[in-house]
Amino acid sequence: MSKPAARSCDGRQLEYYRSLSKAIRLDVLEMTYRKKAGFIGTSFSCADVLAVLYGGFLGREALHPQDPDENTFLLSKGHGASAWYAALANVGYFPRERLSEFNTSGSYLGVHPKRGGLPGVAASSGSLGHGLGLGCGLAQAKRIRGGAGRVCVLLGDGECNEGSVWESAMFAVRFGLSNLIAVVDRNRLQSYGSDQDVLNMGDMAVKFQAFGWNAVELDGHDHRAIHAALANAWAEKERPTALIANTVKGKGCSLFENLVLWHYKWPEEAHYLQARKELEGQ
Ligand SMILES: Cc1ncc(C[n+]2csc(CCOP(=O)(O)OP(=O)(O)O)c2C)c(N)n1
Numbered sequence: 578m579s580k581p582a583a584r585s586c587d588g589r590q591l592e593y594y595r596s597l598s599k600a601i602r603l604d605v606l607e608m609t610y611r612k613k614a615g616f617i618g619t620s621f622s623c624a625d626v627l628a629v630l631y632g633g634f635l636g637r638e639a640l641h642p643q644d645p646d647e648n649t650f651l652l653s654k655g656h657g658a659s660a661w662y663a664a665l666a667n668v669g670y671f672p673r674e675r676l677s678e679f680n681t682s683g684s685y686l687g688v689h690p691k692r693g694g695l696p697g698v699a700a701s702s703g704s705l706g707h708g709l710g711l712g713c714g715l716a717q718a719k720r721i722r723g724g725a726g727r728v729c730v731l732l733g734d735g736e737c738n739e740g741s742v743w744e745s746a747m748f749a750v751r752f753g754l755s756n757l758i759a760v761v762d763r764n765r766l767q768s769y770g771s772d773q774d775v776l777n778m779g780d781m782a783v784k785f786q787a788f789g790w791n792a793v794e795l796d797g798h799d800h801r802a803i804h805a806a807l808a809n810a811w812a813e814k815e816r817p818t819a820l821i822a823n824t825v826k827g828k829g830c831s832l833f834e835n836l837v838l839w840h841y842k843w844p845e846e847a848h849y850l851q852a853r854k855e856l857e858g859q
Pocket residue numbers: 618619622654656703704705706732733734735736737762764765766767768826840
C-alpha cells in the first residue's frame with residue numbers, strides 16, 4: 578500500500594541513507610571487479626538516489642506492478658543494474674549472497690535487468706528510451722483502477738536523447754499522470770563523451786516544464802534534498818514530476834569520478850583496493 582512519506586527527514590534517517598549508499602557502492606564494486614562486468618560509473622552515479630528511494634519511499638513493498646495501490650520502480654537506464662540489485666538486496670528483497678550470481682549464466686542478475694525472476698524487478702531494460710513509456714502505462718493503469726500507487730522511473734540524461742522519452746513526456750501530461758515520477762541522473766557524461774559533445778540536453782528542468790511537467794533540479798548526492806524532492810513528488814496531485822538530479826558519474830571514488838573511461842571499464846586489483854579504502858572511509 579502506498580503511504581505518504583514525511584516531507585523532511587531526521588538525523589537517523591539521513592544516517593540510514595548514508596550507510597545504504599555506501600553499501601550499494603561497495604556491493605557494486607565487488608560485482609564489477611569480481612565478474613569483470615557491469616558499469617561502475619553509471620551505478621555509482623545513481624547510488625544516492627536509489628538509497629533514498631528504497632530506504633525511504635519504496636521500502637520492501639514494490640513487488641507487484643499490477644497492484645494499483647503499490648508503488649513501482651523502473652530502471653530505464655538498465656546498464657545501472659548492479660546498483661539496483663545492490664539496493665534491492667540491502668533493503669531485503671532477496672539475500673545479499675545472491676549478488677554473487679551477478680553476470681552468471683542462467684541467473685536473473687544479468688548485466689541488464691530481466692523481468693520475471695528477481696523480486697522487485699518489474700521490467701526488463703537495457704535498450705534505452707523505453708522506461709518512461711512503460712511507466713506511463715503502469716501509472717495510467719493504476720489510476721484507472723483507482724489506486725494510490727506511484728510509478729518512479731530512473732533515466733539517464735544521455736538516454737533522454739531518445740525521442741521516445743519526449744513522446745512519453747507528452748502522454749503523461751495529456752493524461753494528467755500525477756502519480757508518475759521521472760528521476761533523471763544528470764551526470765552529463767554518456768558512453769563515449771560528454772552530453773555537450775554528443776547531443777546536449779541543455780536545461781532539462783526547463784524542457785520538462787515546457788512539456789507541462791512539474792520539474793525541479795536538485796543535488797543528486799544530497800540525501801536530504803533527494804528526500805524532500807521525492808516527498809513533494811509523492812504529494813503532487815496535478816502533474817507528473819521530473820526530478821533532474823545533478824550527479825557526478827562514478828561518484829564515491831576519486832579514481833572513477835567524472836571520467837568517461839569508467840563508463841565501460843572494470844576495476845583492476847589496484848583500482849579495487851583503492852576504491853574499497855575510499856568507500857570504507859566514508
Ligand atoms: C537504444 C540504445 N542505444 C544505445 C545504447 C548503448 N548505450 C548504453 S549506455 C549508453 C549511454 C547512456 O548514457 P546516460 O543515459 O547518460 O547514462 P549514464 O551511464 O551516464 O548514467 C549508451 C548509448 C543502448 N543501451 N540503448
